[in-house]
Amino acid sequence: MNKTALVTGASRGIGREIVKLLSGRGIRVFATGRDTGQLESLRKETGCLAAAFDLAQAEVPAKLYAAAKVALGTAPDFLINNAGFNRRKMPVTDITAADLDEHYAVNLRAAVLLCSEAMRDMIPRRSGHIINVASTVVWHQAENYSVYCATKCALHGFTVSLIKEARVHGIKVTGVYPGGTDTTFRALERPDYMRPESAARMIVDTLFAPDDVVVHQLTFRPMAETNF
Numbered sequence: 001m002n003k004t005a006l007v008t009g010a011s012r013g014i015g016r017e018i019v020k021l022l023s024g025r026g027i028r029v030f031a032t033g034r035d036t037g038q039l040e041s042l043r044k045e046t047g048c049l050a051a052a053f054d055l056a057q058a059e060v061p062a063k064l065y066a067a068a069k070v071a072l073g074t075a076p077d078f079l080i081n082n083a084g085f086n087r088r089k090m091p092v093t094d095i096t097a098a099d100l101d102e103h104y105a106v107n108l109r110a111a112v113l114l115c116s117e118a119m120r121d122m123i124p125r126r127s128g129h130i131i132n133v134a135s136t137v138v139w140h141q142a143e144n145y146s147v148y149c150a151t152k153c154a155l156h157g158f159t160v161s162l163i164k165e166a167r168v169h170g171i172k173v174t175g176v177y178p179g180g181t182d183t184t185f186r187a188l189e190r191p192d193y194m195r196p197e198s199a200a201r202m203i204v205d206t207l208f209a210p211d212d213v214v215v216h217q218l219t220f221r222p223m224a225e226t227n228f
């Protein structure tokens, strides 16, 4: 398949598995995260292009997008905003300005700015597909996760608006809402949660929906989870 993709949060977890699946389908992928060692091993394993960028810095999303375009030789057909984190469980009384800024920068601002960059190329092409990875916390908020929930709910709000703006230009947009997945996202191992490769398969499959179909919202959970 003669397509290109930019995947964030690709050094570990769900994003890493997304890169493997896309590369296996012949898509040229630019993979990014911060861990250069993990990115290098992914590059060797899949043949993807890869470079490290810290999305917490405001100027980085534009730089990353430009670097991906140069490396791929063209604008990406698929943008997968997957990078995200939750630093720790924090009661509201413990939240600091630094906590808020850091979560906002990675979980929301970077994704929004990358969408903006990608839309500028996708609009004249009248094609493309953007995926924003949120969480089931958008539908079911939990105590002690208020900052993470707030940033993922904001990403959801942005994505719904983008779906409407992009549709008139023939561009597909999907908001993804995974439940618990057994990655390094949390310190604790959760073998009862989804395997990252399973979550990645659900996400990648939306890119291969029939041409006349767009998946607007994709929610999925491990069978162990009852937060619905």
Ligand SMILES: NC(=O)c1ccc[n+]([C@@H]2O[C@H](COP(=O)([O-])OP(=O)(O)OC[C@H]3O[C@@H](n4cnc5c(N)ncnc54)[C@H](OP(=O)(O)O)[C@@H]3O)[C@@H](O)[C@H]2O)c1
Residues within 6 Å of the ligand: 008, 009, 010, 011, 012, 013, 014, 015, 032, 033, 034, 035, 036, 038, 053, 054, 055, 056, 082, 083, 084, 085, 086, 106, 133, 134, 135, 136, 177, 178, 179, 180, 181, 182, 183, 184, 185, 186, 196
């Ligand atoms: N695991 C779950 O249960 C779960 C559930 C719902 C939603 N999600 C969402 O799914 C997405 C993927 O999560 P995951 O479980 O695969 O997490 P993960 O294993 O912790 O991987 C997170 C990825 O995000 C990257 N990242 C974090 N901060 C970054 C920064 N400042 N700059 C650039 N990259 C950064 C990491 O890169 P480095 O390691 O190289 O820094 C890593 O590649 C996230 O958006 C998460 O919120 C996860």
